[in-house]
Amino acid sequence: MSDTQEHKDKMKAVQARQRAKVAETRDPGRGLVLIHTGKGKGKSSSAWGVVIRALGWGQKVAVVQFIKGKWKTGERRFFEEHGGVTWHTMGEGFTWDTQDRDRDIAAAQAAFGKACDLMAGGDYDLVVLDEINIALRYEYLSVEAVLDGLKARSERTGVILTGRDAPEALCDYADLVTEMTEVKHPFQAGIKAQRGVDF
Amino acid sequence: MSDTQEHKDKMKAVQARQRAKVAETRDPGRGLVLIHTGKGKGKSSSAWGVVIRALGWGQKVAVVQFIKGKWKTGERRFFEEHGGVTWHTMGEGFTWDTQDRDRDIAAAQAAFGKACDLMAGGDYDLVVLDEINIALRYEYLSVEAVLDGLKARSERTGVILTGRDAPEALCDYADLVTEMTEVKHPFQAGIKAQRGVDF
Numbered sequence A, B: 001m002s003d004t005q006e007h008k009d010k011m012k013a014v015q016a017r018q019r020a021k022v023a024e025t026r027d028p029g030r031g032l033v034l035i036h037t038g039k040g041k042g043k044s045s046s047a048w049g050v051v052i053r054a055l056g057w058g059q060k061v062a063v064v065q066f067i068k069g070k071w072k073t074g075e076r077r078f079f080e081e082h083g084g085v086t087w088h089t090m091g092e093g094f095t096w097d098t099q100d101r102d103r104d105i106a107a108a109q110a111a112f113g114k115a116c117d118l119m120a121g122g123d124y125d126l127v128v129l130d131e132i133n134i135a136l137r138y139e140y141l142s143v144e145a146v147l148d149g150l151k152a153r154s155e156r157t158g159v160i161l162t163g164r165d166a167p168e169a170l171c172d173y174a175d176l177v178t179e180m181t182e183v184k185h186p187f188q189a190g191i192k193a194q195r196g197v198d199f
Helices: A003-024 A045-056 A074-082 A100-118 A131-139 A145-150 A168-173 B002-026 B045-055 B076-081 B101-119 B130-139 B142-151 B169-175
Strands: A033-037 A062-067 A085-090 A124-131 A156-163 A178-184 B031-039 B061-065 B085-089 B126-130 B158-162 B174-183
Touching: A003 B101, A033 A168, A045 A062, A045 A074, A045 A085, A045 A124, A045 A156, A045 A178, A045 B045, A062 A131, A074 B045, A085 A100, A100 A124, A100 A131, A100 B002, A124 B126, A131 A145, A131 A156, A156 B031, A178 B002, A178 B169, B031 B045, B031 B169, B045 B061, B045 B076, B045 B126, B045 B174, B061 B101, B076 B085, B076 B130, B085 B101, B101 B126, B101 B130, B101 B142, B130 B142, B130 B158, B142 B169
Parallel strands: A033 A156, A033 A178, A062 A085, A062 A124, A124 A156, B031 B158, B031 B174, B061 B085, B061 B126, B126 B158
Antiparallel strands: A178 B174
């Protein structure tokens, strides 16, 4: 048998397996809950990637940022200019910059209140809760409150939660969990954070 | 010492460590090479996230897609409408759909030729080579050719390479490697790929 024929047969078999797998799947009839966690780069940026996918299909998107409050990031600049995304930055900057636990807790809880409205209101296909896992790690929010908020979301609404150290109870509830594992990072090699790449 | 004071002191120490680390970093004076690999979701979507970051800072971006040729994805719809990204989809669809190895090789090599022009031309801050690792895995491209193309890139140009099974030699050369690890995926639970989330 020629290489070409062998390749064709192999690909046919792969295609058949893939089609069978797809045929077994079903539409869940509700928005999914996705978690991007781990120490590697890509948790928030892949949320922005899903945002533009959703926008490409004409879906409605909201973002609540829990941590990067004061930073003017590339993503914020882009979405401010492009429009189409409801954007709330209710964090107060990185927590080591505020140094005021009470203020951080109040800010995180206000942000989460807003997030609950967006998730339950039925107006959005996708709500991104950016860096919410950090607010959970510092115990500015309780896992129970976040779970309750997710469960009370509109059927239409998918949610992405980002940040390292996602709590186990949230991962159990989620439909998808990706751990971004840092294999190699320029910061470790002494390379400065880059505009466009890192923020 | 009160909890509040303790928190403040702890955060001050974190802030000082963080500032010291940042102070030690330097600007590399060249575009970085980033690899998004692993089996988990988020490799391409985090590339799109970096694209919108770069666009937010007014940078110039090009994308070459090696695999998802015929699919009309949300990201393509979005960037076609939004403009500002040079977009080449030179793949012929998933490889198990074409079943013609010679055609696949020709398509991958044509796409890589285009990619080399974009990387070396000096007009772009960021070039995304989406799913190029799949073309490498099937040996449609050689690792050596891809390394040569990266080394010949303009100083200005950063490159993101996506797809599972990134070759070791590319990871050695890259500035950043993130492995997207699949902890839990809806497809495994029989949930159909979702518009906006998966494509």
